[in-house]
Amino acid sequence: MSVQQQNNGSSREMVRAEKIVKRFGNLTVLNGVDLSVKRGEVVVVIGPSGSGKTTLLRCINHLEKIDDGRIYIEGELMGYREKNGRLVEDSEANIARIRSQVGFVFQRFNLFPHLTALENVIEAPIHVLHEPRAEVTGRALALLDKVGLADKANAYPHKLSGGQQQRVAIARALAMNPKIMLFDEATSALDPELVGEVLKVMKQLAEEGMTMVVVTHEMGFARDVCSHVIFMDKAVIVEEGTPEQIFEHAQNERTRNFLGMIS
């Protein structure tokens, strides 16, 4: 079956991961993980530390190479192309092009410290999408306003709190008009009192219909916002379903143990 046929009739599918295998040396971090995210869906990934959640997100936008399986972003094979029936590494330009449509929010923000908040946001649209600076700046200011940081446009990251930095990072990703946003424990590095302001932004995004994959330990957020919960443990998806199925009627004992432990 060719790539094309496989993806017909699934145009609403923004991310599709098939049997992803990822190893670091002898350690298998993802062992046949499947994932499907439809347009407008918010998928939350939960699971104990070291279960492979971060690695899964990083594989989706090809920050990590996968050892087996396939990942499609809107039907396009990510990171590889088919050549004589075999997969070979895709060109850098192609990988970058697909990545530019996938927003990634890091646990540790990773703002560019030598640029102001505004400069952080306009950097990629100007230099990657080659959009006119004036236009981008207008959009960037609107985005900073949206995340509640209109007054911090000219501040350097080190002058911002963790919560503010993470909101700038979200605005930075949004400035690329991504088709999907990936959040890797976006609030884990924050002081407890700053978590709410970031979750609020994420919640608003979800309500506006943004397609999102969210790795988080914030079960409240998962319950309120998401349409699908995935529980991972030891490199595999143990159980998945609606928030109600997972949070109220988990079938698997590992899921119940995990949920019992963190709530």
Place this chain on the structure above:
Amino acid sequence: MFEWNTVWHFLFADPNHLFLIAAWRTLWISVVAQLCGVILGLFLALMRMSRFPYLNGPARGYIWFFRGSPLLVQVLLLWDGLPRIINNPNFLLPDWACILVAFSLNEGAYMAEIVRAGITSVDVGQMEAAKSLGMRYALAMRRIVLPQAARVIIPPLGNEFNNMLKTTSIASVIGLLELTGTAEVYGSQNFVIFELLIVATVFYLLLTTIWGYIQSWIENRLDPNRTIKTELDQKSWAARMLGFGSPRPGGAGTLASGR
């Protein structure tokens, strides 16, 4: 008998500006060789850090060779060896070209290690964030990583240039009349070699001292505490770092305007 008159003459009263011209030679050779060395070092560092063996292998070998053998030998290899390698005894690189090539190649090896240390000092999350925004490697390097690495690269780069100013004396062995060569040639002709070496030393000290001031001024500009203070001015990062036309906050500018 030491002749102070001679020293005085060549320092202040030489109508031919013999040493001034020699100092100028020393200076431009240093500047050009350092610039070439920085550019070469940048590419060597990137090659050296590549995961492809056919890129990092040659870079390793290059750095190993040029850091592991004396510059003097490298100059002589180029000067005496090149005409023989290409098997044409009439082919001669002009002395200045030979020196520039040898110095640049050598400096490139040292700069490669300095640039590599600078790039390594930047958190890997910076490159990943840039890539996640759709930047390609070269763009991410240029716009995101190198500007941050510059903070770490520039202080040792300044020391390299200080060294370079003095190391140019090696050029005298192939007869290029920079400061040391000038002192030697004119000194031994007129039996005042010691006097002229003193003159050359004064010029070397002048060059390195002036550079020392420029260096500390640049490093002061790079001081993170300073960036915090200047962060409200809207200039580009490069302008801020090199301080083109930006008034010193709370400094002379405010005092002057208060008057």
